[in-house]
Structures are given as structure tokens and as C-alpha cells.
Amino acid sequence: MSDPAAPKFLIVSLHDAHPGSHAQIAEQVAFLAGYGITQSSILVVPEFHHGGSVLRDTAFCDAVSGWQAGGHEVVLHGYFHDRKESPREKLSTLFWTRLYTNREAEFLDLPEETARLRLERGRSLFASLGWRTRGFVAPAWLMADGLTNLLAAMGFAYTTRVGEIIPLLPGLNRLKSSQSLCYSTRAGWRRVASGVWNKHLYGRLRGTDLVRLSLHPRDLEFPLIRRQIDQIVRASLKRGFQPTTYGDYVAR
Numbered sequence: 001m002s003d004p005a006a007p008k009f010l011i012v013s014l015h016d017a018h019p020g021s022h023a024q025i026a027e028q029v030a031f032l033a034g035y036g037i038t039q040s041s042i043l044v045v046p047e048f049h050h051g052g053s054v055l056r057d058t059a060f061c062d063a064v065s066g067w068q069a070g071g072h073e074v075v076l077h078g079y080f081h082d083r084k085e086s087p088r089e090k091l092s093t094l095f096w097t098r099l100y101t102n103r104e105a106e107f108l109d110l111p112e113e114t115a116r117l118r119l120e121r122g123r124s125l126f127a128s129l130g131w132r133t134r135g136f137v138a139p140a141w142l143m144a145d146g147l148t149n150l151l152a153a154m155g156f157a158y159t160t161r162v163g164e165i166i167p168l169l170p171g172l173n174r175l176k177s178s179q180s181l182c183y184s185t186r187a188g189w190r191r192v193a194s195g196v197w198n199k200h201l202y203g204r205l206r207g208t209d210l211v212r213l214s215l216h217p218r219d220l221e222f223p224l225i226r227r228q229i230d231q232i233v234r235a236s237l238k239r240g241f242q243p244t245t246y247g248d249y250v251a252r
Contacts, residue, residue, distance in 0.1 A: 008209045009249055010233075010241035013041040013137070013180075015077065015216050017064065018048035019057035024217035029067060031220060035233050037243040038070055043077035043137055046122045050080055053125065061129055073245035074131040078106045078139040079118040107138040112150060119154060134247040135159060141180075158250045165212075167250045176249075179205070180212040181232065183219050195228055202232055210249075211236050 012032060017025045025042065032040055044064060047053050054060055068074050081104055107115060119136065126133045134157040138147070141162040151159055152168040159166050165176040181198045184190040205211045213232060220226050237243075244252075 006209050008211075008239070008241045009244050010037075010211045010213070010236045011041065011244055011246055011249060012037065012213045012215065012233075013043055013075070013246065015043045015137075015214060016048070016081065017042050017044045017077070017217075018051075019054060019060040020048060020051065021217040022057070022060045022063060024220070026063060027220060028215055028217075029072070032233075032243075035237060037233070037237075039072060039243045039245050039248070041073045041075050041135070041246045042067055043075045044126075044131075045077050045081045045139075046079050046125050048080070049082045050084055055125065055129075065130060068131060073134070073247045074126065075135045075137055075246065076119070076122045076126060076133055077137050079122050081106055081139045104139050105142040107144060107147060108142040109144050110147075112144075112146060115144065115147060115150060116154070119151070119156075123154075135250075137246075158246060160246060165246065165250060172250045173252060176210065178208070178210045178212055180214045181205070182214040183216065183225050185216070185218050185222060185225070191222055191225060195224055198228060198232075202235075206235065206239060211241055 014025055014028050029040070029042075032038070042064065044054065054064075064074060110118070123133050136151055136156050136159050138159070141160060143159070143161070148159060148166060148168065155169070157167065157169050157172060159168065160180075162182065163177060163179050165178060167173055167175065179201060181201055183194040183198065185194075202211070211232075213229070215229070219229065
């Protein structure tokens with residue numbers, strides 16, 4: 001349990017932002033604003049599923065720039081978010097690539113040099129648009145061994161896994177264990193299971209000093225999930241959790 005006098009934080013991250021999910025991410029930003037939340041971490045994919053660069057869609061880029069200007073954080077979220085150019089799959093990785101994700105674990109087993117090139121390319125794209133790049137989050141939070149060392153060497157401030165926030169630079173807040181609330185919407189049974197699990201998980205997290213809520217583009221489309229997200233956000237704010245971003249959290 002946390003110290004009742006210590007500050008408590010709510011981090012909402014909006015995953016898989018790209019031109020194809022523009023309307024859904026905009027809805028989520030507006031949804032959060034309805035609670036007075038104007039800070040979240042928006043995870044942008046530079047070339048989602050090899051569908052072309054975000055640079056082709058000026059409306060999307062302008063929207064992201066506006067969100068950043070309004071207090072939201074822009075985070076590099078993989079590069080392609082798929083496995084079209086990944087190493088050949090092994091039996092040991094099939095669970096992560098076919099069941100846990102739908103062939104989207106891009107950084108699970110990338111060779112270091114390939115990972116470096118994609119990170120550099122993504123960061124350069126962000127810089128060209130004036131988007132500040134402090135953090136990197138791998139698709140599905142799945143990373144190859146040694147990727148955190150590479151990220152630190154490249155000057156990224158932090159990364160995250162589903163169960164922890166990992167500061168990467170000297171002087172930043174220490175590693176923080178915290179399980180993220182997250183939904184799977186690919187099938188009805190996944191949605192029901194997500195709701196049951198997140199209800200249980202939030203029951204544990206509300207007594208801590210950090211709640212992480214990770215949203216994907218389709219989450220608000222499902223009434224059951226939308227209601228639960230509403231309940232989690234309202235309850236967290238009522239309990240005194242302060243909205244923040246990953247970047248601000250690790251730098252505090």
C-alpha cells in the first residue's frame with residue numbers, strides 16, 4: 001500500500017496512433033478532456049503495418065502537434081508495428097507473435113542494428129515534425145534482450161513493459177513496477193476476459209500510488225469496456241490520482 005500523503009499518479013496511454021486511427025484517437029483525447037485530463041502519452045507508429053509514412057497525412061500530423069502543444073506527450077511506438085521484415089519465427093516465439101499479439105511484436109527479436117536503424121528513422125521523422133521524443137514503447141511491450149541498453153545509449157529517457165516503467169538515463173526516477181490495465185478486443189471472449197481481469201487488477205492498483213491505463217483505438221467502441229474505463233477514470237480522479245505522462249513521471 002502507498003503512503004496516503006504521497007502524490008498519486010494516473011498515466012493514460014493511447015496506443016497505435018497513425019492516420020488510420022486518427023478519428024479514434026481524437027475521440028479518446030476528447031473523452032479524457034471530458035474528465036479534465038489534458039495530459040496523456042500518445043503512442044505514434046511512423047509507418048503502421050507498412051501502410052506509408054504519417055508524413056503523407058498532414059491533418060493527422062497537425063492533430064498530433066496540437067495535442068502535444070496542449071500538454072499531451074508524443075511517444076515513438078515501434079516503427080511498422082508488424083512482423084513483415086522480422087526474423088523467421090521460432091516455436092519459442094509463436095505464443096507472443098500469434099496468440100498474445102496478431103503478428104505485431106515488431107521488436108521482440110530484431111537484430112540490434114535493424115532495431116537501431118528503425119529507432120533512428122523514427123526519431124528523425126518525429127524531429128522533422130517538431131515532436132519531442134523522450135520515450136519509446138515497443139508494440140505489445142515486447143522487446144529483444146538488450147534493447148533497453150540500446151535505447152539508453154541512443155539517449156531515450158525511458159521505455160515501458162506491461163508491468164513496469166523503465167527510466168534509462170541517469171538522474172531519472174527509479175524503475176517502477178506497475179501493471180498496466182489493458183484491453184484485448186479481437187474477440188468477444190477476449191473482451192469479457194479483459195473486463196474481468198481489469199476489474200480485479202484495478203482493485204489492487206487503487207491502493208498504490210500509480211495507475212496505468214492503456215487504450216487501443218477500438219476500446220471505446222464496446223459499451224462494456226467504455227463503461228469500465230469511465231468507472232476507472234472517475235474512481236482514480238476521485239481518489240486523488242493526478243493525470244500525467246510517462247515522460248513527466250520519470251523526470252519528476
